[in-house]
Amino acid sequence: MESQKITSLEKRWYDDACGAALGMEFVGERWALLIMRELLLGPRRFGELRSGLPGLSANVLTQRLASLERSGIVRRHRLPSPANVQVYELTPWGRESEPVILALARWALRSPAHDPSLSFSPVSLLLSLRMLLVPERADDWRAAVGIRTDEETFEARLEQGELKVARGPMDGMEAVLSGTSSAFLPVIYGGMPLAAAERAGMLRVEGNRAVAERFVTLFALPDKVAVE
Known part of the structure; x- marks a missing residue:
């Protein structure tokens, strides 16, 4: 049936x-x-x-x-x-x-038509982290980072080169990053220093700063395709 x-x-x-x-x-x-x-x-x-x-x-x-x-x-x-x-x-x-x-x-x-300025939901942000993790950058590092955005809380747990993401209360997180979904993009994918985003009021960091600083460097957008 x-x-x-x-x-x-x-x-x-x-x-x-x-x-x-x-x-x-x-x-x-x-x-x-x-x-x-x-x-x-x-x-x-x-x-x-x-x-x-x-x-x-x-x-x-x-x-x-x-x-x-x-x-x-x-x-x-x-x-x-x-x-x-x-x-x-x-x-x-x-x-x-x-x-x-x-x-x-x-x-x-990979399309040049991708527009990062459009609406970006919290779920999209967390899924992008799972999708765009560069395993070589993570190596064998283990970390537990909380992400608070748009009144939602998520847990991102890195282990053995794989990132698992889920909604959660952020128990036992080593560091917590807070901000709107779109505010994360310049830091995680655009190379903006985390400290600069804090000074601009875009993101807030709680907990272990070294963990937060390394975490945001683990991701990369794929190369754009050449359009002839």
Whole structure:
């Protein structure tokens, strides 16, 4: 029954048996893949999804969530008391999309058309850290860094050249970086010194400064593709 639900589609865009074509049937509508991106770090309420995706109307969000539910990618449930609110989350199969979404993002970042001045959600920031870590820079360093942005808190734990990110209370973090999502970009990807960002009021550092200073140097954007 579950398999039937996952593979049932209301309409077909492509008469093509390729898995890529079927994938586009599932996530090819505008906003669908970005909704999935916002759910990669855990369940979200309807309003939280809208907040992370400026320009997405409530009506379209409702439609896309319903479509993703029918496809078996997203499910909704109510959190127990005292929260007692409805949230949306990726199904186990939906969570398997993470490497696909990150690979697509990394590929697209090579385009000269990428505009870093556009809106950037907290989830996008944390996923970019996971995606753009340079393992050679991290080597065998272990670190636990908290990131506070737009009233959300996240944990970034580095171990054996891999960065794991998650929403969390930031317990046991060696250093904490705070600021808006966009304020992190000049420091992490633009080479702006962390101290300069502090003086400008863009970021705030708490805890072990040496850990924070090294952490922000571990990431790099991919090289731009040459456009002929």
